Amino acid sequence: MTDVLGWRKVFAVIAPSTNTVVEPEMAAMRPVGVTNHYRDIYVENPTALSDKDFVAGTDKIGAALQDALRTARTCAPDYLVMGVSAISFVGGRAGGDDFIRQVEDAVGVRASVGSRSVVAALEAYGNIRRVAFVSPYYPSANAQVRRYLQDSGFDVVRDVPLQCSSWLDIGRQTPERLVQVLRELDGDDVDAIVQVGTNLSMARLAPWAELFLGKPVIAINTATYWHALRANGITDPIEGFGRLLTHM
Structure with a gap:
């Protein structure tokens, strides 16, 4: 049934x-x-x-x-x-x-x-090799993300670990703060920007960021x-x- x-x-x-x-x-x-x-x-x-x-x-x-x-x-x-x-x-x-x-x-x-899923999304967009990413993590965890993306064939140009103060603090990061970080990550040397950390809310922001940055912005959720x-x-x-x- x-x-x-x-x-x-x-x-x-x-x-x-x-x-x-x-x-x-x-x-x-x-x-x-x-x-x-x-x-x-x-x-x-x-x-x-x-x-x-x-x-x-x-x-x-x-x-x-x-x-x-x-x-x-x-x-x-x-x-x-x-x-x-x-x-x-x-x-x-x-x-x-x-x-x-x-x-x-x-x-x-x-x-x-x-x-x-993030790798599959990057591949679906096509012609992406150089990426940057933001996370709510700390440097050690970002190093794991970097390794995974590199193992998957991508060149990680730069990343930002937001180093949130607690698990709940991750869900309190504002769109304004995330826009600031996206601009810091962007550059002519980056084909796409990725956000990881599932309690960092970017599902609604990502498509708007694609418009003002002119490149794929992939939210992990x-x-x-x-x-x-x-x-x-x-x-x-x-x-x-x-x-x-x-x-x-």
């Missing part, structure tokens, strides 16, 4: 419990007949983060992931959408591929993960949800989130 509301697909969406952005952003992208079922990774909100603290915090998220995946299985999802990104970049492309295998094996369905829809053969144009969801 088919789910009454998710008659096309039932998605389980996984994100940290402190994440206030993934659920509303992905809900706004949801087409008719697809349902999103949010399952959180329990995590406390640390304060006064340092580089070392950030790495330790992401390790805790990774350790708590299995409980969230176990909960996700109970709604019998057709597909898994990972709304947590830092741990998906660890270990470069090989580490990211191993992470995908682990989450898919745990739930028994295929998954869209931030790291792979948009890329991940787009990847999930396309992996399931769903191509409905969704307005308000840029070319990925309308033309690709």
